[in-house]
Amino acid sequence: MHSFDELLAYFEDNLKEQKFINEPEELYAPISYTLALGGKRIRPVLTLMACDIFGGNYKDALPQAIAIEMFHNFTLIHDDIMDNAPIRRGRATVYKKWSPNIAILSGDTLFAYAYQFAQKADKNIVQDILSVFNKTAIEVCEGQQYDLNFETRNDVSVEEYVKMIRLKTAVLFGASLKIGSIIGGADKDESEKLYNFALNIGLGFQLKDDLLDTFGDESIFGKKTGGDILTNKKTFLFLKALELAEEDTKKQLLKYYSSTEYNDEDKIERVKSIFSKLSVDTITETEIDKYFKDGIKFLESMNISRENKDELYKLAFKMIHRSN
Amino acid sequence: MHSFDELLAYFEDNLKEQKFINEPEELYAPISYTLALGGKRIRPVLTLMACDIFGGNYKDALPQAIAIEMFHNFTLIHDDIMDNAPIRRGRATVYKKWSPNIAILSGDTLFAYAYQFAQKADKNIVQDILSVFNKTAIEVCEGQQYDLNFETRNDVSVEEYVKMIRLKTAVLFGASLKIGSIIGGADKDESEKLYNFALNIGLGFQLKDDLLDTFGDESIFGKKTGGDILTNKKTFLFLKALELAEEDTKKQLLKYYSSTEYNDEDKIERVKSIFSKLSVDTITETEIDKYFKDGIKFLESMNISRENKDELYKLAFKMIHRSN
Structure with a gap:
């Protein structure tokens, strides 16, 4: 190939x-x-x-x-x-x-x-x-549309967020592979497995985006981190933090996301420190890895050559374990 | 049928x-x-x-x-x-x-x-x-896009306007008939004639829109006339008037379309009076009739029953000789 x-x-x-x-x-x-x-x-x-x-x-x-x-x-x-x-x-x-x-x-x-x-x-x-x-x-x-709705909602759950990124981002990865497989002559069952492989990798890809935007190494990431925090974006990290935080921390976090009294650097540092304290970065990594593994399960179940599987594995790995 | x-x-x-x-x-x-x-x-x-x-x-x-x-x-x-x-x-x-x-x-x-x-x-x-x-x-x-461009241009020709309404309005009438004819089993030649019939009727339809917006009988038209004039829309009537007017009248017309010193009723009356003096209403009627006849020529050249031609003729007549 x-x-x-x-x-x-x-x-x-x-x-x-x-x-x-x-x-x-x-x-x-x-x-x-x-x-x-x-x-x-x-x-x-x-x-x-x-x-x-x-x-x-x-x-x-x-x-x-x-x-x-x-x-x-x-x-x-x-x-x-x-x-x-x-x-x-x-x-x-x-x-x-x-x-x-x-x-x-x-x-x-x-x-x-x-x-x-x-x-x-x-x-x-x-x-x-x-x-x-x-x-x-x-x-x-x-x-x-869900993404737009979330901007003005204060009760978005992690589950809803995952549904949103599945629709907004992951399904197009799935469709890209599925359409190619139809042209290549794959049967329905194989196409479907390939689609589910991509869906999981796509979810991991988006969570990685969220993670890098806050915790990326700027010298490799190629742009400033903290953009999502400054725009009060309800990312996986933020929603997970809200889910895990005690009442006081939760209030703090919500205050940072609604107040304009902090300067940019200060706001990013304060929010990141809450995220770190709650291990949201590690939890996100684990979640990404889960999606990666779930995707690979679909890949492994397919009836294609080892060489082909390896090429897709390499690509999925690159999409998920990237630094920029 | x-x-x-x-x-x-x-x-x-x-x-x-x-x-x-x-x-x-x-x-x-x-x-x-x-x-x-x-x-x-x-x-x-x-x-x-x-x-x-x-x-x-x-x-x-x-x-x-x-x-x-x-x-x-x-x-x-x-x-x-x-x-x-x-x-x-x-x-x-x-x-x-x-x-x-x-x-x-x-x-x-x-x-x-x-x-x-x-x-x-x-x-x-x-x-x-x-x-x-x-x-x-x-x-x-x-x-x-042409329509949007025309808003800020002062040198739009009647020819450019007709090209614009052909694209914005007429081709969809053409496509509506052509697609139906493909499903009905028409050969390419007949489909093409039907398309050209609709294209001409579509152009007439849009010019009729322009005419009614300014010269329609409000009691039948169902809404106030003069809307295009108030929004300084470069319709067929306006562009034809500019084309025909002497220098002084042209200046007047351009002034009405750029000044805010006239109240609505006044502006409509003044512009309509220029249009009438230049016979733009009659000229538009003649142009509409030309498109109608050109369309009917395509219809008559088709290899379909008299009954079918009559039904399409009736519809074209209704689209063009409407009062609202």
Whole structure:
């Protein structure tokens, strides 16, 4: 099989070929800009990889790999409006660089293009592919809505949080592999196992995001830590801390998350110290490891070669045990 | 064949069956609300009708009729954010009733649902259907972007305006009929003629919108006229007037469209009087009639029964020679 890096290089080369130089320029420039910003490209490579694993020609899965990357970027463009996020991958977000209206509309257009690519498949499997794609698109929207709802709620449980990140983040990893496996010719049972593998790894991936944002080593993480604390984001760490804390500590924590009397450094230090005292960092690590192991169980139960399992294992390990 | 009213009743009954009672409620309530607001439902009925005309069972085109109505409503939800429009069909718009974020996200979700319905077709035609659907979705976005661009431009030509309404409005009428005809089994040539019929009728339909907004009989139109003038909208009437006016009148007109010194009634009267003096109302009527006749030429060239042509003729006549 082909390695992650080989497939990544193939994908990048071909994504570059997609030129959005159409008119009106205001609509297409933000699309080119967003797709060129980069990112890890894990999702599209997963699609190529799954096709490869089941004996398909990975090049046959290119349109769907592009569709998934386009869909992912569409969600980022719209999420950045909703989250008032001025910076993404070190550059101004579309709504900030252009305007919210242009961000809405270029996002919509990118979504339509994603579908244009998604349907480029053999007619015997196109509806299976689109069913996964549609279901996932709807779930990702649901996840984002839960995330928005959580901002104004004070009674979010850890369980609800996990449901939210499953929808907002993990299902797209699942869909990326599942769609690739359909193109590669996998049977339903194997596709489903691969999906569940990715779902668990995706959950671990997101919890790792939460952990790094607060406890990452800044020199490796590549940006300042504490962003989630400063924006009062209800992450796994925060919700777990609330769940574990005694009444006094809980009050303290809620005060830090609602008061403006602390300066940034001070607030981050105080919250981190509560997290550490409650061992929330270790607990999160353990939880991530649990998801990793649950994912690997699905992988091991699959009827594919050792070599293929190892390649997916390596990728899952990299996604979860990363430092940035 | 079945009449417009029969197909409309069938469509309404079946659209009501689509329940969006899923969670999260914040995401699905705006979708139910929007779909229940009504509207003329011309587009989905066109889809059923085209299928019927070519000997298909119109019920087979129901998923695509629903897809098109959902797509149309998705564009309305997003357009209302971009246009700051507080009212649609006499009720608060989604962004106003809920929030811009909820409007963005419920719109996105409705778009994904539209695709979920669009792909419910025989595998031998599903990609033809989706190609039309995708192309149209992208064009509608392009049209809306041109419309947004025009707001801040002072050199929009009548030709550019017609291109904009072709993309924003007419192509969806074309797609509605074309998709229905594919399901009904039409050959490519006939589908194309039907598409061009609808494109012309769609252009006439939009020009009629412009005309009624300024010169409609309020007692029949059902709402106050002059809305486009008050919002300085660059309609066909306005652009035609600029094209025809002498330098002095042109300056006057531009002044009315940029100054805030006139009260509403006064501004409407002054602009209407310029339009009338330049015969812009009659010119628009003539232009509408031209599109109507061009559309009918495509209809007459088709290889379908007299009865079917008459039904489409009646509908086109109703769309164009309406008073509200």
